[in-house]
Structure formats: structure tokens, C-alpha cells
Amino acid sequence: MSEQHSAIRLQSALGRVRGYGSARGGTHHWWVQRVTSMALLPLTLWFILSVAGHTGATHAEIVLWIGRPLNAVLLLSFIAISFQHAASGMQVVLEDYVRGEMKRVMAILVVKALCWILGLLAALSVLRIAI
Amino acid sequence: MSITEDAREAVMTGRRTDGTRVRRPLSPHLQVYDMVQMTSGMSIANRGAGIAWTIGMVFLVWWLVAAAAGPQAFANAQWFFGSFLGMLALAGLTAVAWFHTFAGLRHLYWDFGKGYDLPAVHKTGYITLIATGVMTALTWLIAIVSW
Known part of the structure; x- marks a missing residue:
């Protein structure tokens, strides 16, 4: 490979064949962000408008609403996909702005842990009401 | 690889598996853009909206946990959501959520x-900006009517 070529192509021949970049994940992360964003379009629309329509509801009314099977399933989907999308979105932000390998990896892992715990907390609450 | 002209380029070099050196590309960043431009301004605003919406998800978790915990915990959560703060x-989260939704739709396009x-x-x-404004106003219209 000539020097002129090497300035354009940043991949080794093997890397090119495998289709993976330096992150070793190929387009997986990018694709997951697209899939989750598409799922979140109807879910977010439904969630925001539903909550806005329940501002005056009592505790009993809210519990009844969350407990309906369709609402519970949509809520669980919204929670799981939102936190997945948030965690991988925040990962990109942290990768861009946090300097130092150790700090960067730790920040990403802490955010992922928080997303897991918050997501599970929300999901458990929905299940406790619905079941 | 060309001769390095700027000392900062030293941190932008890497090596391929065969040992030859490559100049890593540097992506554009905040300091090189005019943030009043529609293009870059919307881009960074979308990232900011994503971060804000992520933090705002804590409210959703609190709301659901409180609903599951019982009437007293739910009343406490409702008291906070009804307070000025x-x-x-x-209100901010509603705008941010709609903005991120429409900006995301723009990205899918x-x-x-x-x-x-x-x-x-x-x-x-x-x-995107108009749709965000309209949907935020509509959401709050629904919220106020159903109060």
C-alpha cells in the first residue's frame, strides 16, 4: 500500500474484511440507537400524552391506569427501551468528553449501572402494581 | 504521513497493525463552530436534550416507585411535581423530550x-423547532385541562 493510500484508508486489510472498526463492534452500537429510537417514537408519544391527561388523577386512579395490562406492557417497554437508549447515548457523550481511559471507562460503567438500577426500580414498581 | 506542523498533532497519530503510522482524523468540536448556526446549534442542542431527558427519567422512576409504595409516598411526589420548582x-422536560423526539426523527430522515x-x-x-413548540404547548394544554 502506498503512502498516499494510507492517508485515506485507516483500516488494515483484515479489519476491512471483518467490517469492524477500532471499537470492535462494527455498526452494532449505531444500529441499536436507531432501532431503540424508532421504538421510542410511538412509546414516547403515548407516554407523554397519557401522563399529561392524568395530571388531576388520584393515587387510586393512577394505580388503576398503570395496572391495566396494555398500559403496564407499554410502560415496561418504554422504561426498558428508554434506559437502553439513554445508556448508549450517554456512552457516546462520555466517550467524546471524558479524558483519560480509566476515567472514561469508569464514567460509562457508572452511568450504565445507574440506568440498570433506575430501570429495574421503575419496572418493579409497574409490575408490583400490575400483578 | 506528512511532516507534523503543529505540536498538537502528536496526540493524533496512531499505528496500524503492521506498524506504519497514520494521522488520526479529528472530528469537529464545540470551539470551532458558530453555535448560532442552525446546523451546529441544533446538533449540540439535541445532545444536550438527550442528557437532560436522561436525568429527567429520574422523575419517572420516582413517580412509579411512589405510586407502587402507596398513597402517602404518591402524595409526596405529586406535591413536588405540583410545586413551582x-x-x-x-415544563423544561416536556420541551426537551419533544425536541429530542423531533430532532431524532430528523436524524432518521x-x-x-x-x-x-x-x-x-x-x-x-x-x-423541528416549530413542532417542539406546538407539541409542548399541546401537552401542557392537555395537562391543564385534565387537572
Whole structure:
């Protein structure tokens, strides 16, 4: 490979064949962000408008609403996909702005842990009401 | 590889598996852009909206946990959401959620390979801003009516 070529192509021949970049994940992360964003379009629309329509509801009314099977399933989907999308979105932000390998990896892992715990907390609450 | 002209380029060099050196590309960043431009301004605002919406998800978790915990815990959560600070946060979050939704839709449109020319980028940018305003107002209209 000539020097002129090497300035354009940043991949080794093997890397090119495998289709993976330096992150070793190929387009997986990018694709997951697209899939989750598409799922979140109807879910977010439904969630925001539903909550806005329940501002005056009592505790009993809210519990009844969350407990309906369709609402519970949509809520669980919204929670799981939102936190997945948030965690991988925040990962990109942290990768861009946090300097130092150790700090960067730790920040990403802490955010992922928080997303897991918050997501599970929300999901458990929905299940406790619905079941 | 060309001769290095700027000392900062030293941190932008890497090596391939065969040992030859490559100049890593540097992506554009905040300091090199005029943030009042529709293109870069919308881009960083979308990232900011994503971060804000992520933090705002804590409210959702609190609301659900409180609902599951019982009437007293739920009343405490409702008290906060009904307070000045809570309303301000929720109003901001509503706008941020709609903005991120419409800006995301704009990104999906781009992913289909469409709307890359500058007039189209400006047009979809304005549509995103207008749609965010309309949906935020509509959400709060519904919220106030159902109060």
C-alpha cells in the first residue's frame, strides 16, 4: 500500500474484511440507537400524552391506569427501551468528553449501572402494581 | 504521513497493525463552530436534550416507585411535581423530550440518505423547532385541562 493510500484508508486489510472498526463492534452500537429510537417514537408519544391527561388523577386512579395490562406492557417497554437508549447515548457523550481511559471507562460503567438500577426500580414498581 | 506542523498533532497519530503510522482524523468540536448556526446549534442542542431527558427519567422512576409504595409516598411526589420548582422542571422536560423526539426523527430522515442539502437542513431544523413548540404547548394544554 502506498503512502498516499494510507492517508485515506485507516483500516488494515483484515479489519476491512471483518467490517469492524477500532471499537470492535462494527455498526452494532449505531444500529441499536436507531432501532431503540424508532421504538421510542410511538412509546414516547403515548407516554407523554397519557401522563399529561392524568395530571388531576388520584393515587387510586393512577394505580388503576398503570395496572391495566396494555398500559403496564407499554410502560415496561418504554422504561426498558428508554434506559437502553439513554445508556448508549450517554456512552457516546462520555466517550467524546471524558479524558483519560480509566476515567472514561469508569464514567460509562457508572452511568450504565445507574440506568440498570433506575430501570429495574421503575419496572418493579409497574409490575408490583400490575400483578 | 506528512511532516507534523503543529505540536498538537502528536496526540493524533496512531499505528496500524503492521506498524506504519497514520494521522488520526479529528472530528469537529464545540470551539470551532458558530453555535448560532442552525446546523451546529441544533446538533449540540439535541445532545444536550438527550442528557437532560436522561436525568429527567429520574422523575419517572420516582413517580412509579411512589405510586407502587402507596398513597402517602404518591402524595409526596405529586406535591413536588405540583410545586413551582417541580412544574418548572416538568415544563423544561416536556420541551426537551419533544425536541429530542423531533430532532431524532430528523436524524432518521437523514439516515435514509435524504435532506442533506443546506436548504433542506434549514427547513427540517425550523420544522423541528416549530413542532417542539406546538407539541409542548399541546401537552401542557392537555395537562391543564385534565387537572
